[in-house]
Amino acid sequence: MNIQEIKQGIIEGDRRAIAKAITMIEEGNKEIYDLIKDFKxxxxxxxxxxxxxxxxxxxxxxxxxxxxxxxxxxxxxxxxxxxxxxxxxxxxxxxxxxxxxxxxxxxxxxxxxxxxxxxxxxxxxxxxxxxxxxxxxxxxxxxxxxxxxxxxxxxxxxxxxxxxxxxxxxxxxxxxxxxxxxxxxxxxxxxxxxxxxxxxxxxxxxxxxxxxxxxxxxxxxxxxxxxxxxxxxxxxxxxxxxxxxxxxxVRRRMERIKSKLINYLSDRIDGLLQNFLNEEDINIENIVKQIYNKSLDEVEASNYLFKKLNEKILKELKD
Amino acid sequence: MNIQEIKQGIIEGDRRAIAKAITMIEEGNKEIYDLIKDFKxxxxxxxxxxxxxxxxxxxxxxxxxxxxxxxxxxxxxxxxxxxxxxxxxxxxxxxxxxxxxxxxxxxxxxxxxxxxxxxxxxxxxxxxxxxxxxxxxxxxxxxxxxxxxxxxxxxxxxxxxxxxxxxxxxxxxxxxxxxxxxxxxxxxxxxxxxxxxxxxxxxxxxxxxxxxxxxxxxxxxxxxxxxxxxxxxxxxxxxxxxxxxxxxxVRRRMERIKSKLINYLSDRIDGLLQNFLNEEDINIENIVKQIYNKSLDEVEASNYLFKKLNEKILKELKD
The missing domain is CATH 3.40.50.300 (P-loop containing nucleotide triphosphate hydrolases)
Incomplete structure (x- = not known):
């Protein structure tokens, strides 16, 4: 089934099409955005x-x-x-x-x-x-x-x-x-x-x-x-x-739309953080080891990491 | 009790001092960082x-x-x-x-x-x-x-x-x-x-x-x-x-330190998002209303908001 067939199937109430679409949603498949736009x-x-x-x-x-x-x-x-x-x-x-x-x-x-x-x-x-x-x-x-x-x-x-x-x-x-x-x-x-x-x-x-x-x-x-x-x-x-x-x-449905927007933004900036933590030059494992060995202070380390994260975001947004 | 008395009290095992410190932690009182540093x-x-x-x-x-x-x-x-x-x-x-x-x-x-x-x-x-x-x-x-x-x-x-x-x-x-x-x-x-x-x-x-x-x-x-x-x-x-x-x-304790660092960073960038949502010029309530009335598409609105958020972060980090 391609996305157009799925769309048509859903409107006709076809189980297989509904199931396929919800599976795509579960899997985070981006193609689902087409359906969501069309189903507004x-x-x-x-x-x-x-x-x-x-x-x-x-x-x-x-x-x-x-x-x-x-x-x-x-x-x-x-x-x-x-x-x-x-x-x-x-x-x-x-x-x-x-x-x-x-x-x-x-x-x-x-x-x-x-x-x-x-x-x-x-x-x-x-x-x-x-x-x-x-x-x-x-x-x-x-x-x-x-x-x-x-x-x-x-x-x-x-x-x-x-x-x-x-x-x-x-x-x-x-x-x-x-x-x-x-x-x-x-x-x-x-x-x-x-x-x-x-x-x-x-x-x-x-x-x-x-x-x-x-x-x-x-x-x-x-x-x-x-x-x-x-x-x-x-x-x-x-x-x-x-x-x-x-x-x-109406109030509850607008609240639902609002949470959805906020969740979307929250996920996107969480994504920035995840990318940051996976960068090799950050070497978070090494920072952790130093805090455990008490050669580094956790408050200082937190501040240092936040500064580095800011630099990263700044660079990413500029590109 | 000032922070020095609380510190001394905790080391002596004084209940009131312990209670006071944990209450400060619950309330998110920043002074607690002094204790945490000293207690490393x-x-x-x-x-x-x-x-x-x-x-x-x-x-x-x-x-x-x-x-x-x-x-x-x-x-x-x-x-x-x-x-x-x-x-x-x-x-x-x-x-x-x-x-x-x-x-x-x-x-x-x-x-x-x-x-x-x-x-x-x-x-x-x-x-x-x-x-x-x-x-x-x-x-x-x-x-x-x-x-x-x-x-x-x-x-x-x-x-x-x-x-x-x-x-x-x-x-x-x-x-x-x-x-x-x-x-x-x-x-x-x-x-x-x-x-x-x-x-x-x-x-x-x-x-x-x-x-x-x-x-x-x-x-x-x-x-x-x-x-x-x-x-x-x-x-x-x-x-x-x-x-x-x-x-x-050792592995579990290092894992605990790592989660703490990540939580800290996550909270800080969440803070950026919260500030952004409270800005008047964003007017999120109006965007929500437009999506509810179907005069605005939620996918487009999400992209627009993320772009605005980026501009905001960029500006904030530069200042």
Missing amino acids: DYAGKAIVVGITGPPGVGKSSLISKLLKEAIERNMKVGVLLVDPSSPISGGALLGNRVRLMENITHENVYVRSLATRGWKGGLSKAVDDSILILEASGKNIIFIETVGAGQIETDIAKKADVVVVVLMPYSGDEIQALKAGLMEIGDIFVINKEDLDKVRTTELTLRMILEKEKGSKILYTSAVYNKGIKELFDAILNTWNELNGKGEI | DYAGKAIVVGITGPPGVGKSSLISKLLKEAIERNMKVGVLLVDPSSPISGGALLGNRVRLMENITHENVYVRSLATRGWKGGLSKAVDDSILILEASGKNIIFIETVGAGQIETDIAKKADVVVVVLMPYSGDEIQALKAGLMEIGDIFVINKEDLDKVRTTELTLRMILEKEKGSKILYTSAVYNKGIKELFDAILNTWNELNGKGEI
């Missing part, structure tokens, strides 16, 4: 829903059930499973998560795991670009699943129009979520697996934490027993409408 | 042990017991509880963790939580500098506790001479740890809370994952029942000696 008018066509929460709360099975609900409502739905995993393990485990989901072969559904190696800004950018590909392929709603465990995950969840935080009624989950910054970004809070005990305690802690955030909704689901799914789907759509009425969706 | 000769005096693992496995209670063991062995011990928390919650929760620990008022023990707001590189640097302060105060062994949940945490765990990964025999913990990249950095694996079921399964999965890593040790502890603590403490000291014999401790 599709930006913002879909409702983007972030599904986040601590590991093991059942996010993937909840999304499985939401897919079924979307199909029944005759909506076209895309799912991105995002995971800033360790390089050696990432791919395989994400693949497993995809295989464990139901309804993924339905013609209205496209599910895809997303991983990039190393580079953090890359994952963030890959999510943005993949959202656009799914929008161009005619999806009405896009779910982005991230493990809510750190800064990168929180940043990715913030790309969504509506953020659903999933918690399990198991002692301490709500505290972990609070620590991970999830409470600040959630529009809807779902307590999943209500077949377990301690639902009440979780709700009480949640209500305490969320006290001042009047808008937040708390729902119960059980992906296993297929309970509360319709209600959750409705809550997502209603929340989107409410936020949109307040101009909040 | 203390670098590397302590055995640095990283204790990491998923949330809720009982890392803090395990450290509590290790403190008791250190006291019995007449060692001076420092603990840093590190948590890249959300800005609104961080401090309070870390404070709770400190209060929940035992033996923290013993004269040979200094326990401290460490949080910096926002900025990721800052936390990493704060850990490095705090280790040096604790070394200068005469500590023989320093435990660094991090939640093993993401890239930042893994980076911090790598600062240690010896890394202990704590897991709970609860279905899936070892998979989460694998995904978080913990398997690659662990020297010792501890299955804590052996009063729970599924210990065997956890061990089997672990052995499968670690198959090719001949050196890794698997131990059992129960912080609650005070079991396996002496054995763990011995394993830490023995592992340190083995690694040191192979030149691995």
